[in-house]
Amino acid sequence: MQVPFLDLKIQYKSIKNEIDPAIQNILDNTAFVLGKAVSDFEAAFAKEHGVKHCIGVSSGTDGNHLALWALGIQPGDEIIIPADTFIATAWGATLCGAKPVFVDCESDSYNIDPKKVEVAITKKTKAIVAVHLYGQSADLDPLREIAKKHKIYLVEDCAQAHFAEYKSKRVGGLSDMASFSFYPGKNLGAYGEGGAVTTNDDEVAKKVKMIRDHGAIQKYNHEMLGHNYRMEGIQGAVLGVKLKHLDKWTEGRRRAAKKYNDLLKDLPFIKLPKEMNYAKHVYHLFVIQVNVGGSKQRDDLVKYLNDNGISTGLHYPIPLHLQPCFKDLGYNKGDFPVAEKLAECGLSLPMFPELSDEQIVYVCDSIKKFFIA
Ligand SMILES: Cc1ncc(COP(=O)(O)O)c(C=O)c1O
Numbered sequence: 001m002q003v004p005f006l007d008l009k010i011q012y013k014s015i016k017n018e019i020d021p022a023i024q025n026i027l028d029n030t031a032f033v034l035g036k037a038v039s040d041f042e043a044a045f046a047k048e049h050g051v052k053h054c055i056g057v058s059s060g061t062d063g064n065h066l067a068l069w070a071l072g073i074q075p076g077d078e079i080i081i082p083a084d085t086f087i088a089t090a091w092g093a094t095l096c097g098a099k100p101v102f103v104d105c106e107s108d109s110y111n112i113d114p115k116k117v118e119v120a121i122t123k124k125t126k127a128i129v130a131v132h133l134y135g136q137s138a139d140l141d142p143l144r145e146i147a148k149k150h151k152i153y154l155v156e157d158c159a160q161a162h163f164a165e166y167k168s169k170r171v172g173g174l175s176d177m178a179s180f181s182f183y184p185g186k187n188l189g190a191y192g193e194g195g196a197v198t199t200n201d202d203e204v205a206k207k208v209k210m211i212r213d214h215g216a217i218q219k220y221n222h223e224m225l226g227h228n229y230r231m232e233g234i235q236g237a238v239l240g241v242k243l244k245h246l247d248k249w250t251e252g253r254r255r256a257a258k259k260y261n262d263l264l265k266d267l268p269f270i271k272l273p274k275e276m277n278y279a280k281h282v283y284h285l286f287v288i289q290v291n292v293g294g295s296k297q298r299d300d301l302v303k304y305l306n307d308n309g310i311s312t313g314l315h316y317p318i319p320l321h322l323q324p325c326f327k328d329l330g331y332n333k334g335d336f337p338v339a340e341k342l343a344e345c346g347l348s349l350p351m352f353p354e355l356s357d358e359q360i361v362y363v364c365d366s367i368k369k370f371f372i373a
Contacts, residue, residue, distance in 0.1 A: 001309055002309040002310075003350045005351075006352050008184060011353070014354075022037070026237050033231075037234075038235075041243065042236075053200070053205035055205060057196060058193055060180060063197045064157060066208050066211055067155050067179050068092045068093060070177070071127065073126055074096065076098070076099075077126040077127075079098050079101065080102075080129065081103070082104075082112035084316065084339040086159070086316060087320065087325075099124075100326070101120050101122075102335075105133070107338050107341075109133075111130070111132070112143070115142075126153065128146065132164050134284055135282040137164050137279045140171075141167075143175075155175055156177075157179055158171050158172050158179065160186065160284035160285065161187075165280035166278055173198060177204060178197070179196070180198070181195050182195055187250065187284050196231075211227060212226070249353035252355075256353070257281070260363075264288070267367070267368060267371065269292050270371075271289040272288055285351055287347065297345075298347055302314075304370045305363070305366055305367070312349060314347065
């Protein structure tokens with residue numbers, strides 16, 4: 001049996017009758033950049049997340065940059081970022097000229113460890129970026145308290161966490177501002193690049209809109225510095241269609257996760273993802289940790305699964321503090337043991353809403369055979 005890591009074709013086929021006319025409508029109206037499809041999507045996405053403003057942008061990376069730019073982050077500022085995340089979280093800081101300051105993650109949730117945040121705060125710290133990694137919310141209450149105490153911003157990177165919940169509320173409106181990615185493989189994916197910034201703050205939302213479009217609200221009147229971070233019309237149309245299916249797809253991911261958990265729970269060689277009591281996990285990724293034999297055993301398992309037709313992923317093989325591009329920041333191996341262990345022993349199993357029970361059984365049987373045979 002073949003089990004892909006992700007299957008975008010199945011999903012497209014299931015909604016082709018809605019997607020094709022929505023794209024055709026953009027072509028007929030030549031509404032290629034922003035336009036009604038984008039603003040309709042923005043309104044629907046904001047409503048779904050219980051947040052006042054959603055501004056559609058060109059990618060999640062651009063959303064990270066825009067969020068910090070609109071908050072006034074400048075060269076010399078420091079931004080606290082988890083050591084285990086995709087590099088784009090850190091680009092938000094570096095593109096503003098600020099310095100990323102890394103903090104280890106928790107061994108259960110894999111999210112930034114609030115207990116370790118405060119020691120990383122200096123006079124230069126201006127914001128904490130909490131990533132809801134793999135689809136599970138970070139523990140926002142203690143982070144919010146720390147941010148309030150030090151008068152700094154709390155920003156959410158929700159690239160992997162559409163419809164994820166913290167204490168029964170959807171992420172994305174639970175901090176000063178948030179960014180989302182609609183990269184095709186995300187829980188809500190465009191058919192190209194796309195992202196969004198969300199906030200409840202009217203002033204900040206206005207700034208984000210201006211920066212997204214060359215610092216102007218009125219064409220050719222550039223009130224502030226800006227860039228071109230606009231969302232394309234076709235992406236707005238695709239996302240508008242797909243948003244209506246997201247609840248069902250989220251439940252599909254949660255069903256797949258439950259099946260994995262049920263089938264693998266007694267296997268002592270691996271650690272399963274833990275859904276924290278404050279979170280509703282949306283399983284963008286289903287990441288296990290190989291408990292024995294370190295990275296060699298993990299890599300052997302990857303090969304074994306691959307030889308048996310099962311594709312897997314590593315998220316992420318090098319934590320941010322050990323990335324060559326951040327060499328000058330002076331971090332060393334051993335600085336963030338939880339993130340480093342995850343990099344060495346973590347393994348992402350196939351995960352998408354349409355993953356069949358049969359495929360999951362095959363993946364789990366293969367893992368058992370690897371360890372037991
Ligand atoms: C945590 C995180 N932040 C930001 C991004 C960047 O999003 P994009 O690929 O849309 O630029 C990603 C994408 O993988 C991500 O996983």
